[in-house]
Amino acid sequence: xxxxxxxxxxxxxxxxxxxxxxxxxxxxxxxxxxxxxxxxxxxxxxxxxxxxxxxxxxxxxxxxxxxxxxxxxxxxxxxxxxxxxxxxxxxxxxxxxxxxxxxxxxxxxxxxxxxxxxxxxxxxxxxxxxxxxxxxxxxxxxxxxxxxxxxxxxxxxxxxxxxxxxxxxxxxxxxxxxxxxxxxxxxxxxxxxxxxxxxxxxxxxxxxxxxxxxxxxxxxxxxxxxxxxxxxxxxxxxxxxxxxxxxxxxxxxxxxxxxxxxxxxxxxxxxxxxxxxxxxxxxxxxxxxxxxxxxxxxxxxxxxxxxxxxxxxxxxxxxxxxxxxxxxxxxxxxxxxxxxxxxxxxxxxxxxxxxxxxxxxxxxxxxxxxxxxxxxxxxxxxxxxxxxxxxxxxxxxxxxxxxxxxxxxxxxxxxxxxxxxxxxxxxxxxxxxxxxxxxxxxxxxxxxxxxxxxxxxxxxxxxxxxxxxxxxxxxxxxxxxxxxxxxxxxx
Numbered sequence: 238x239x240x241x242x243x244x245x246x247x248x249x250x251x252x253x254x255x256x257x258x259x260x261x262x263x264x265x266x267x268x269x270x271x272x273x274x275x276x277x278x279x280x281x282x283x284x285x286x287x288x289x290x291x292x293x294x295x296x297x298x299x300x301x302x303x304x305x306x307x308x309x310x311x312x313x314x315x316x317x318x319x320x321x322x323x324x325x326x327x328x329x330x331x332x333x334x335x336x337x338x339x340x341x342x343x344x345x346x347x348x349x350x351x352x353x354x355x356x357x358x359x360x361x362x363x364x365x366x367x368x369x370x371x372x373x374x375x376x377x378x379x380x381x382x383x384x385x386x387x388x389x390x391x392x393x394x395x396x397x398x399x400x401x402x403x404x405x406x407x408x409x410x411x412x413x414x415x416x417x418x419x420x421x422x423x424x425x426x427x428x429x430x431x432x433x434x435x436x437x438x439x440x441x442x443x444x445x446x447x448x449x450x451x452x453x454x455x456x457x458x459x460x461x462x463x464x465x466x467x468x469x470x471x472x473x474x475x476x477x478x479x480x481x482x483x484x485x486x487x488x489x490x491x492x493x494x495x496x497x498x499x500x501x502x503x504x505x506x507x508x509x510x511x512x513x514x515x516x517x518x519x520x521x522x523x524x525x526x527x528x529x530x531x532x533x534x535x536x537x538x539x540x541x542x543x544x545x546x547x548x549x550x551x552x553x554x555x556x557x558x559x560x561x562x563x564x565x566x567x568x569x570x571x572x573x574x575x576x577x578x579x580x581x582x583x584x585x586x587x588x589x590x591x592x593x594x595x596x597x598x599x600x601x602x603x604x605x606x607x608x609x610x611x612x613x614x615x616x617x618x619x620x621x622x623x624x625x626x627x628x629x630x631x632x633x634x635x636x637x638x639x640x641x642x643x644x645x646x647x648x649x650x651x652x653x654x655x656x657x658x659x660x661x662x663x664x665x666x667x668x669x670x671x672x673x674x675x676x677x678x679x680x681x682x683x684x685x686x687x688x689x690x691x692x693x694x695x696x697x698x699x700x701x702x703x704x705x706x707x708x709x710x711x712x713x714x715x716x717x718x719x720x721x722x723x724x725x726x727x728x
């Protein structure tokens with residue numbers, strides 16, 4: 238019988254050299270809602286159909302998502318063990334501390350930089366999809382309108398500024414918003430699916446088309462083209478480490494956090510697969526859908542409803558420079574405002590790819606998926622190389638055989654997609670359609686190496702984790718915690 242482990246949330250943070258600064262005001266449902274809203278699987282998948290339809294057709298859309306979903310479930314389950322052992326907002330940056338002692342600083346540094354880059358790109362992806370759908374609505378209502386790259390860039394900037402304002406000044410309402418978003422999203426998924434099928438009845442595409450139709454308009458060999466189509470599925474179910482980065486804001490974190498992380502990927506894969514299959518059953522010329530100026534999603538909804546307004550209504554439904562400054566929690570707002578400002582600026586700068594590349598869509602999405610997956614793989618590979626013996630006893634863990642299987646599947650998937658998603662989306666390659674994901678990684682690499690040489694190797698020691706103390710639930714950090722005078726009096 239498994240020993241019941243009871244570890245106080247703040248004691249676990251203390252064992253990692255941190256004090257609790259954030260309020261634990263998210264319930265399990267609120268955090269699940271936030272995680273699912275960030276994954277936003279069925280909407281993200283349907284909005285990014287132009288990634289997979291030319292690169293494998295229906296087989297890539299359906300079976301690519303199922304493949305990516307299973308592999309991401311393995312990654313989520315693998316990282317959920319770390320989250321249960323170390324429920325800290327540092328996430329992967331902290332979890333690589335199970336490596337060899339002398340390698341902890343550099344591995345944490347690399348993982349932190351990669352994870353930050355991935356999240357900047359993923360936030361940019363949200364603005365990208367949002368601005369693209371807005372332009373699609375305009376194109377659908379005004380067929381003579383010719384969208385320009387700078388049009389989308391301006392919408393993209395406005396989208397991210399609004400998001401900044403909401404996150405900075407409405408933080409106390411976010412638990413309620415995310416809880417409502419989760420319920421709204423699941424309800425919307427059901428309503429839109431039923432409406433689309435009802436409007437299309439009795440004329441549907443064949444099951445053979447939905448599950449077996451293969452299309453290759455990329456210029457790559459068929460096998461490579463299908464694998465490149467995995468990018469859509471990878472986008473739809475990545476970002477689940479958001480649970481870790483918000484873990485210090487939920488109670489009973491070491492137990493509830495892992496459940497939420499795995500559950501959100503499972504729900505995202507299921508709802509995404511069902512919704513994509515529903516869309517593929519809607520009749521219409523596949524070439525017209527792929528080449529539609531409104532985008533594949535809006536064109537399919539328009540085909541189903543035979544009405545522009547109806548289609549639109551359905552659619553609407555430590556390792557960084559100056560890290561102490563950016564990590565500072567604003568006293569009144571109760572959030573790291575400086576870091577929020579920095580991330581918004583970086584996302585807007587990242588969006589400048591719009592202005593110079595016709596394949597910006599693929600480049601930004603590739604950057605987010607590849608960077609996040611690499612940050613997921615770092616703690617997993619270190620744990621495997623150390624025989625999976627470094628994690629302390631924890632409330633949530635996988636059976637040994639299942640854990641090894643999940644870890645190995647995760648690493649094989651990460652290695653394969655890291656290489657593939659750096660490929661240009663089509664041949665022949667030109668300066669305009671190349672995958673600038675490589676350039677984005679090069680910039681991150683240069684900055685991080687420069688920062689390591691100038692400052693990191695001298696002053697950065699990596700996360701502080703007392704494994705023995707944490708395993709026993711003892712609040713012992715390897716460095717003294719700093720408390721304000723008011724907190725000392727309270728103690």
